Structure formats: structure tokens, C-alpha cells
Amino acid sequence: IPESEESCPVCGDRVSGYHYGLLTCESCKGFFKRSVQNNKHYTCTEQQSCPMNRTQRKRCPYCRFQKCLAVGMKTEAVRADRMRGGRNRFGPLYRRDRQIKLQRADYQTNVAPYRIKMETTIWHQSPLTPHDHYPAEGLTSLPLPYSEQLPLTGHPQEKCHMSFDYHTASTSHAMHRTVSETYTTRSTQASSSNANIVDCDPDHASPLGPFSSFLTPNFLDALIESEQDESQLCAKVLSSLQREQANRGKHDCLNTFSIMCKMADQTLFGLVEWARNSALFKELKVEDQMVLLQNCWSELLVLDHLYRQVTYGKEGLLFLTQAQIEVSTIISQAGVTLSGLVSRTQDLVAKLKALYFDRKEFVCLKYLVLFNPDVKAVLNRRQVEQTQERVNRALMEHTRQTHAGHADKFGQLLLRLPEVRSISLQVEEYLYQQMLHTKHN
């Protein structure tokens, strides 16, 4: 059933089954076969980047064949002897792929919505006071640097620097407090957001919505101001880990990898909260809020991780909130999935560092990923589209103004999003495996 939903990665047409390595449509199957069998060499009359879709795929065989190869169609699967029927060596690959897709579908439709539902229920049941919202707030008044040692088990030789230092993550917390509070203490009935926002924000009251009175140059600033301070999120994640550890005995400690999973879990919680607190997001219908979050939660998770690595991470170290782990340790001790994930991520971190990826851009990318008009079940597509375009313009403007020396930083940033998406799918897969694994114990 799920593969009837899939569309051909080459041209977007309906998929007819696995062909030469992956799910493709019938026409691309035939095209690829003929091209390989007859050893075709096409040429492109344009810039070798012709659009590929159902109606235009015939226009440029060169670009079509390049795309076939790019998405992973395998020339080895075309038989030189033209033997018909039977099976080839890709059989097991197809089986694995099917399994993974099933798992992913199961996770997407059962687990992720459940989580989000749970979180929204909590949200609606208890209108949050600022104090509840930041359970770790007291930590900000502690003398800095505040350090603590989390007992770790697992691999005794493993050099795992688990010292917690608020100095690095803490910035001008007090400055943003007031802004954050006005947002978080609002009634959270998102469906009637307009009235609430006008109520709480008389300065910006407008019949067209809370942001319509912001002039475009201030749009991004307004977005940034409403962002929760980084240290608050870190503190929340950490305090929850400490609670978890406190509930366990001294001799029943979490190992590093469980800690990473728990961190991801808590961060996800925080990201859902982030979205639900954002004024742009509140303008959407609750139904659309749900489907958008269900679509991008893992991408947000990856983006969040990337930003933390770029800003706080040191070379060769994986920075987890306040803990640092040597990347080489993970690569050598984790399974193939996780180590692959970590190395792909670190590659991306290096690229972003080279671009001097900043906080404003990070926030913009989060919004671009969240307001994805391509999500199938979205009701008000126009609204999502407009918001995405708006953020997109803001990002373009920002990169043009503040990074004038760096040609096309805007384009470079957008080009990283497909890789983020790809990593996020792998993350979902990994988390799903972990879930099954822990369930069986």
C-alpha cells in the first residue's frame, strides 16, 4: 500500500515497482533499459539541468538519463544476455528497502503523531505560567560556571567529557525574558489565535494578523526576538536528564547512547513547543499545525543539532548540550547506522561553519522547513506557501546585507536543505530501531 503513494524519483510519475535498484515509474524503467541496452549517449542542448516531470521528461534524454543515474538506478541490473524472468542479486536490497519503508510509515503514522498529540494535550490542559514553562530557570541565577558531573557507564575507557558548563550556552537571557513571557503566557487555543494575539499585543493589533504590521526589514528581527533563548532549552534538556538519572539507582546509569536518545527526545519536545509558541505558526489551523509538525519534526531535530555543532562544537568533538564526546569514539563504537549518521552530519557542520552560519539564518531555515507547502495533507496551502516565501525573502535579504562579501550565501544555505532532509530520514529510521530495541528488553 505505501508504495502506491510513492512517486518516481526521476519524473514524479506513478511508481510501478522496483526497477534497476529502486522504485520508479514504468516509463523510466523502459527508458533506462533502452538507454543501457543500446549504449546510448545523449547530449543536452541546454544547461544540463532540464526540468524532469511527467510532461517534460521526453524533452531531454540526456538530463533524464543523468537523473536516473543520480537517483541510483543501476546499469548492472540491465542484463547483457537479455535473459527474461527470474531474479537478480538485487532481490535482498528490495526486501530491505520495503522493510525500512514500512517501518518508516509505521513510525510516521503511529508514533510521531502520538507524540505530538500527547504534547499538545499537555499543552492544552495546563496553560503554562512562565515558571512552569522554564523548570530550570533557577539555574540562571547560579554562580557561573555551573558544573556538574553526570555519572556515566558503558565503555569505561571511553573519554567522555561530561562536564556541564553554562558559560558557553548562556547568552543575554534577561533581555529576551519579557518577550518570551508574553508569548508563552498567551492562551494557547491556536484556532482562535487572532483574538488572543490582538489582545496580548495591542501595539501590533491589526485585522490582518499579528505580523502584518511589521515592516519587512523588521520581520526577521521580530522572528528572532520571539525565539526562546538557547540556554533555556539546554537547561530544560539537562534538567530532565538529571531527573531521569535521579530516578535510577547509582549503579544503574545510562550509557552514552541512551543519553543521546533521551536528549533527542527532549529536544523534540522543545521543538514542538517552539513551533507552537511561534506567532506565525499560531496563525495556522490546528490541523495544519499537526501535519506540518508530523512532516518535519526530524528535520528540525537535525537542524537544531547542526546549529549547536556549528556554534559550540569543537573540531572532532560532538557537542551534546553541555557534554562533549569525541566523534572518533562514536565512529568506532557505535553501529554502522549511527556512525554513518554522525559522519554525514559532521560533514554538513563543516560546510556550514565555512559559510559562517549564524543564528538568524538558523531560525529562517527552521521556518522554511516547518512551513513546507508540499506536505500533502495541508488544508490552507496558500497560507503556508506565503509564510515560507516571506521567510525566504527575509533570509535572502539578511544574507545579502550582512554577508555582502560572501557571494551567494543564500543559495549555499538552501542547497544544504536536501542533505538535512536526507539525514533526518535516516535519523527517523535510527530512532525507530532504537525504539524497537528498547521495547524488546
Place this chain on the structure above:
DNA sequence: TACTCAGGGCCAATG
């Protein structure tokens, strides 16, 4: 052994 499903081939339609 019956069934599956990804290979190959066929051929009307298209230009």
C-alpha cells in the same frame, strides 16, 4: 509446487 514480481519484449501511438 504455486506464487511473486522484476527482468525482458512487443507494438500502437507519437513526432
Place this chain on the structure above:
DNA sequence: CATTGGCCCTGAGTA
């Protein structure tokens, strides 16, 4: 004429 793509035939691997 060459190319396309929907449909059908085949047969090794699988339950």
C-alpha cells in the same frame, strides 16, 4: 524513421 510507454511474457527465488 526513432522513440515512447503501457502491457504482457518469463522464470529464479520464496513460502
